Amino acid sequence: MAIKNQQVVVIGGSSGMGLAVAKLCAAEGATVTIASRDRGKLARAAAEIGSNCRHEVLDMTEEKAVEKFFSGFTGLDHLLLVGAGRPAWGPLREVTTEALMSAFQTKLLGYFLCAKHAAPIMSAKGSMLFTVGGAARAAIPGTSGLAAVNGGIVAMARTLAKELAPVRVNVISPGLVDTPAYSWMNAEERKAFYHKMGAALPVGRIGSVDDIAALMLAIVSNGFMTGSVVDVDGGASLG
Numbered sequence: 001m002a003i004k005n006q007q008v009v010v011i012g013g014s015s016g017m018g019l020a021v022a023k024l025c026a027a028e029g030a031t032v033t034i035a036s037r038d039r040g041k042l043a044r045a046a047a048e049i050g051s052n053c054r055h056e057v058l059d060m061t062e063e064k065a066v067e068k069f070f071s072g073f074t075g076l077d078h079l080l081l082v083g084a085g086r087p088a089w090g091p092l093r094e095v096t097t098e099a100l101m102s103a104f105q106t107k108l109l110g111y112f113l114c115a116k117h118a119a120p121i122m123s124a125k126g127s128m129l130f131t132v133g134g135a136a137r138a139a140i141p142g143t144s145g146l147a148a149v150n151g152g153i154v155a156m157a158r159t160l161a162k163e164l165a166p167v168r169v170n171v172i173s174p175g176l177v178d179t180p181a182y183s184w185m186n187a188e189e190r191k192a193f194y195h196k197m198g199a200a201l202p203v204g205r206i207g208s209v210d211d212i213a214a215l216m217l218a219i220v221s222n223g224f225m226t227g228s229v230v231d232v233d234g235g236a237s238l239g
């Protein structure tokens with residue numbers, strides 16, 4: 001199923017994996033709308049993507065805004081949910097209620113609201129793609145907060161694959177990927193962190209946004225795929 005001339009929305013399309021997949025879809029001839037909160041970042045991303053791209057400010061946690069955003073489309077082929085807030089990292093005893101609730105509120109509630117308000121305008125041959133992360137797939141000590149949020153998204157997506165059929169609903173689960181999410185480290189720290197984490201993986205490196213974007217496009221384009229949870233993590237989930 002080609003993506004040419006299809007309507008694609010990428011929530012969280014101004015950065016990292018969202019920006020990479022928006023770029024790839026636009027290059028394949030789709031009409032892409034990217035949405036996230038920061039207007040300046042969005043405008044720079046849209047300029048980088050080129051002429052097949054619209055951008056719109058949206059906070060996916062604001063239900064009225066989400067409802068209004070999707071009411072602006074008459075038919076939507078693919079909804080890619082790639083946005084994320086601050087993850088609730090850390091050992092169980094150190095994760096605060098505030099950090100956990102903020103992660104639930106941003107990612108789980110945000111994805112839920114987008115799915116809810118996009119569902120009525122999805123094309124019957126269309127699809128939704130939810131992005132989670134390795135903590136939802138492997139039992140990694142120190143990631144119970146991430147596991148709770150992302151595991152909830154996996155469960156929600158599998159249920160929606162039946163409830164919203166024939167619209168297809170899938171999940172992608174990346175491992176560690178080099179994105180601006182790690183820009184809180186300085187360049188040297190980041191390089192050392194990526195090197196150490198990559199060396200521990202069977203593939204010997206961490207992921208790139210292009211690794212993830214290519215698989216996202218393959219999933220949304222595959223008309224026989226629904227309810228799937230696809231790991232793309234360099235072998236991290238092997239344990």
Ligand SMILES: NC(=O)c1ccc[n+]([C@@H]2O[C@H](COP(=O)([O-])OP(=O)(O)OC[C@H]3O[C@@H](n4cnc5c(N)ncnc54)[C@H](OP(=O)(O)O)[C@@H]3O)[C@@H](O)[C@H]2O)c1
Pocket residue numbers: 011012013014015016017018035036037038039041058059060061081082083084085106110131132133134173174175176177178179180181
């Ligand atoms: N990077 C990794 O190693 C990794 C590993 C596994 C899973 N993941 C998951 O992969 C996805 C993409 O991660 P990334 O590293 O590419 O992230 P990123 O570069 O930090 O980009 C996150 C995007 O989400 C947007 N966003 C944040 N809060 C939002 C909100 N409330 N409403 C709408 N948009 C919002 C951001 O823009 P604004 O801030 O302007 O809103 C930005 O466009 C996330 O779901 C993340 O949890 C990442």
